Amino acid sequence: MSEAGTGTTRGAREHARAQAGTAAEAMPTVPASAWTEPPAGLDPAALTWAETVAGGGYASKVLARGTTLRLTDLGGDACAHLLLYNADQPWERLNVADTVKVPWQAYLGAGHPLLSDQGRVLATIVADSSGRHDALCGTTNLATNEERYGEGSPQGPSPAGRELQLLAAAKHGLGPRDIPPSLSFFQGVKVDADGTLRFEGSAGAGAAVELRIELPTIARLDGPADVDYLRHGGILPLVMRRMLEHA
Numbered sequence: 001m002s003e004a005g006t007g008t009t010r011g012a013r014e015h016a017r018a019q020a021g022t023a024a025e026a027m028p029t030v031p032a033s034a035w036t037e038p039p040a041g042l043d044p045a046a047l048t049w050a051e052t053v054a055g056g057g058y059a060s061k062v063l064a065r066g067t068t069l070r071l072t073d074l075g076g077d078a079c080a081h082l083l084l085y086n087a088d089q090p091w092e093r094l095n096v097a098d099t100v101k102v103p104w105q106a107y108l109g110a111g112h113p114l115l116s117d118q119g120r121v122l123a124t125i126v127a128d129s130s131g132r133h134d135a136l137c138g139t140t141n142l143a144t145n146e147e148r149y150g151e152g153s154p155q156g157p158s159p160a161g162r163e164l165q166l167l168a169a170a171k172h173g174l175g176p177r178d179i180p181p182s183l184s185f186f187q188g189v190k191v192d193a194d195g196t197l198r199f200e201g202s203a204g205a206g207a208a209v210e211l212r213i214e215l216p217t218i219a220r221l222d223g224p225a226d227v228d229y230l231r232h233g234g235i236l237p238l239v240m241r242r243m244l245e246h247a
Contacts, residue, residue: 026054058222060168076205130207132188164222
């Protein structure tokens with residue numbers, strides 16, 4: 001630390017001040033209205049949150065009812081795993097089984113409700129230019145990543161999705177028992193006639209999904225750097241934008 005000039009309080013303070021104005025590829029934009037590429041037709045002043053989440057990263061936000069959450073695959077290799085919780089009573093959370101069973105549709109797309117374990121709609125997919133999603137397989141976990149890659153911790157080179165979800169959960173007072181199966185956006189999985197799961201991959205760079213939040217909701221997303229996806233160039237950052245819905 002001393003070589004970097006941060007071995008003393010004064011050195012650490014000067015180093016921190018020197019970072020003013022520095023922008024990283026993956027970070028929130030503050031204020032959100034300064035985002036350089038707002039959605040077409042939207043007044044940038046209506047943006048309340050804009051963030052780029054790197055592969056192997058995560059984000060967690062409380063969203064008000066009526067908010068529109070837009071996810072964009074920047075480079076064509078993003079994979080966003082989504083969990084939703086009722087912000088007023090977090091024991092009510094996304095139920096992937098009911099999200100598939102009630103509308104009798106295993107493939108996510110525009111008009112699909114995302115249901116809680118209490119049978120209520122937490123969010124609705126209102127727009128989708130990707131069409132490549134997964135409500136069947138879920139995210140990666142520590143055991144499988146360690147078996148495949150020898151590493152699965154959040155700080156390692158192949159962070160498991162569930163480990164990232166645990167970090168996000170802790171910020172809202174939740175723990176391992178509060179992590180249900182998640183939905184995955186931008187990397188499609190289909191079922192063949194013989195029951196075989198078939199990986200379809202991405203729809204390409206620029207694909208986007210918009211969710212309308214129907215209840216005050218905690219939204220947690222992660223983008224684990226799964227090496228299986230990296231074979232075609234890597235999981236690139238995912239852009240998340242939260243905007244106020246216009247009547």
